[in-house]
Every structure is written in structure tokens, then in C-alpha cells.
Amino acid sequence: MKTLRRKNQNKPKTRPEGICNQVLSGFPNWKKIVQNTLGQQGKAIPEWPSYVFAPIASYIPNVVDGDIQNQKTTAFYNVGLINQLAALVPWSLSKGVYKFSQELLEELIDSQLPEILPSDVLKKLPQWSIYIELPTGQIQGCYGFFTFLESDNGRDELRILLDYDDRPPVPFTLFLDNCTIHESLDLLSKEFKRDVNFLKGKITDSILDIHKQYQIEVFKKILPLVLYICSENAEISGSTSYNSYKQRQKLKNNEFGQAPNVSVWDVGLEIGTKLRQFRHGTQRINDLHSQSKMPHLRKAHWHHFWTGNKESKNLVVRWLSPIPVNFQL
Numbered sequence: 191m192k193t194l195r196r197k198n199q200n201k202p203k204t205r206p207e208g209i210c211n212q213v214l215s216g217f218p219n220w221k222k223i224v225q226n227t228l229g230q231q232g233k234a235i236p237e238w239p240s241y242v243f244a245p246i247a248s249y250i251p252n253v254v255d256g257d258i259q260n261q262k263t264t265a266f267y268n269v270g271l272i273n274q275l276a277a278l279v280p281w282s283l284s285k286g287v288y289k290f291s292q293e294l295l296e297e298l299i300d301s302q303l304p305e306i307l308p309s310d311v312l313k314k315l316p317q318w319s320i321y322i323e324l325p326t327g328q329i330q331g332c333y334g335f336f337t338f339l340e341s342d343n344g345r346d347e348l349r350i351l352l353d354y355d356d357r358p359p360v361p362f363t364l365f366l367d368n369c370t371i372h373e374s375l376d377l378l379s380k381e382f383k384r385d386v387n388f389l390k391g392k393i394t395d396s397i398l399d400i401h402k403q404y405q406i407e408v409f410k411k412i413l414p415l416v417l418y419i420c421s422e423n424a425e426i427s428g429s430t431s432y433n434s435y436k437q438r439q440k441l442k443n444n445e446f447g448q449a450p451n452v453s454v455w456d457v458g459l460e461i462g463t464k465l466r467q468f469r470h471g472t473q474r475i476n477d478l479h480s481q482s483k484m485p486h487l488r489k490a491h492w493h494h495f496w497t498g499n500k501e502s503k504n505l506v507v508r509w510l511s512p513i514p515v516n517f518q519l
Contacts, residue, residue, distance in 0.1 A: 243280035280318035291462025309366035
């Protein structure tokens with residue numbers, strides 16, 4: 191008698207899994223590389239924060255022969271490759287994929303970000319590296335992005351790896367130094383220009399400005415999503431306990447293991463349902479009545495405050511969802 195094969199036996203990999211497998215396959219000994227990288231903490235590389243899996247600088251001697259800055263013909267290629275490793279190795283330990291409801295995503299992007307980036311909150315990523323899906327057309331040709339935290343000579347950074355359809359993952363960086371997005375990108379432009387000059391390349395200020403404006407537009411669309419996931423009142427649900435999932439894997443003797451499966455987390459399902467109901471009900475009433483105080487949703491916004499004492503302060507960020515006003519059904 192023939193046995194039936196399980197339908198999920200050849201279950202296709204998710205997109206972030208495919209990217210991760212493709213990059214890691216280029217390093218057959220990648221686990222040994224990572225163990226050597228982690229082993230440098232407190233030795234060749236100073237101690238780094240617990241929210242950073244491993245600084246990008248710690249990968250360099252284990253991936254590149256010699257000084258990466260002296261390999262002028264391949265320096266940018268090497269930097270891009272190491273950025274991918276720094277994002278994908280820690281992602282493979284938890285394989286978290288976050289999917290936002292369309293309604294919540296739209297409200298978050300429409301909410302004005304705090305002028306000064308809440309650095310302490312962005313350091314509360316639930317895992318060392320996560321993947322956030324983007325709906326079609328949110329960023330042209332982009333399916334989503336990996337995000338992780340970096341420590342560069344003691345300077346904290348939020349790193350982004352954009353997942354485009356027709357090109358390798360594109361790295362973006364944001365300094366977490368209690369500054370604005372503009373200030374952060376200005377500093378990055380100066381450093382990038384310095385590095386290009388060192389490699390005998392040429393880049394004009396006008397090109398840098400165009401790139402900066404593009405980055406600003408991208409960050410306006412993706413940073414609210416990262417900030418929401420890190421916020422205190424984020425609505426995140428899945429097939430298992432999210433609170434248990436947020437406990438980062440503890441490494442013993444630099445030993446680690448990949449997660450067997452992707453963990454998909456739905457973000458804002460309940461909020462999305464309520465927003466749809468509010469919008470539908472508001473439109474229905476507006477169509478039926480003409481009144482001076484029409485039903486509407488008061489704009490969503492971010493609210494942050496400090497808790498604790500002087501010795502132990504903790505910055506808390508909450509996203510206050512739209513509030514229905516004059517809403518009666």
C-alpha cells in the first residue's frame with residue numbers, strides 16, 4: 191500500500207529564511223567563524239552591550255584576511271558581506287518575522303515620530319535581530335527588512351538590512367545618540383565621504399544629499415514599525431507565548447543553535463480590526479448626516495516618559511492609538 195506524503199514535507203522556505211541560507215552557505219564554516227567572533231569579547235574587542243550579539247568589527251579578522259581598509263578594491267564588498275552576517279547569524283537563532291496589520295501600519299507611519307530618537311527604547315529589540323515584513327508598494331521593490339543593534343567603538347547604532355527584490359540586501363545605519371534622524375544621517379554622510387576618499391574614490395556632496403533624502407524617506411516608513419515593536423504597549427500575538435519568545439537565547443561557552451522554524455508574529459490584529467470598524471462606522475454616519483461635529487478619529491501619537499530614580503532610569507514609550515470622537519452608532 192502506498193503511503194501518503196505529508197503536504198508540508200517540502201514546505202517552501204520563507205523569504206528571510208532563503209536570504210539567510212543563501213548568505214550562510216557562502217561560509218561553510220560560519221559557526222566556527224561566529225564562535226571565534228564571540229570569543230574576542232573582552233580580549234581583542236572590548237566588552238559590548240548585552241543587546242548586541244556581536245559588533246561588526248569583531249567579524250572582520252575572522253572573515254577577511256588582513257586589514258579590510260587596506261583591501262581597497264574589495265573593501266565595500268567585504269563591508270556589505272559582513273553587514274549581512276551581522277544581521278543574519280543572530281536572526282537565525284530566533285527566526286522572528288513580524289507582520290503588521292495594514293491599518294496599524296498606516297497609522298504608525300502617519301504618526302509623527304519623536305523629534306529626538308528615543309535611543310533607549312530602540313535598544314529594546316525583542317531579539318538580537320528580527321525581520322519585519324512590508325506590504326507591497328510601501329517601499330518600491332522592498333519586501334521587508336532585518337534590523338539589529340550594533341556597537342561601533344562604544345557608539346550604539348540601529349542597523350537595517352533592506353530586502354529588495356532585484357538586488358542584494360541594502361544596509362542602512364542610524365546612530366542612537368539622542369539626536370534627530372537628520373543629525374544622525376549628517377554624521378553618517380561625513381564618515382562615508384571620509385571612507386570613500388580614503389579608498390581614492392569620488393563622491394560629491396550633491397550625491398550624498400540625494401542619498402540622505404532617500405534614507406530619510408525610508409526611515410520615516412520603517413522606524414515607526416521598529417519603535418512600536420519596542421514600545422511597552424505593543425500588541426503582538428502568535429501561536430505561542432510572545433513573552434517567552436522575547437527571552438534571548440543564553441549562550442554558554444559561545445555555543446548556539448539555529449531555531450528549527452520561523453516564528454511569525456502578528457502585530458496589531460485587534461487594533462487593526464477596531465480601526466476598520468471605526469473608519470467604516472464613521473464613513474456610514476458621515477454619509478447619513480450633516481452635522482457640525484462630525485465623527486472622526488483623533489490622530490495617533492507617541493507618548494514617552496521616564497520611570498525609576500536618578501540611579502536607575504528607564505525610558506518608556508507608548509503608542510496612543512487613534513481616539514474616536516463624536517462616535518455614536
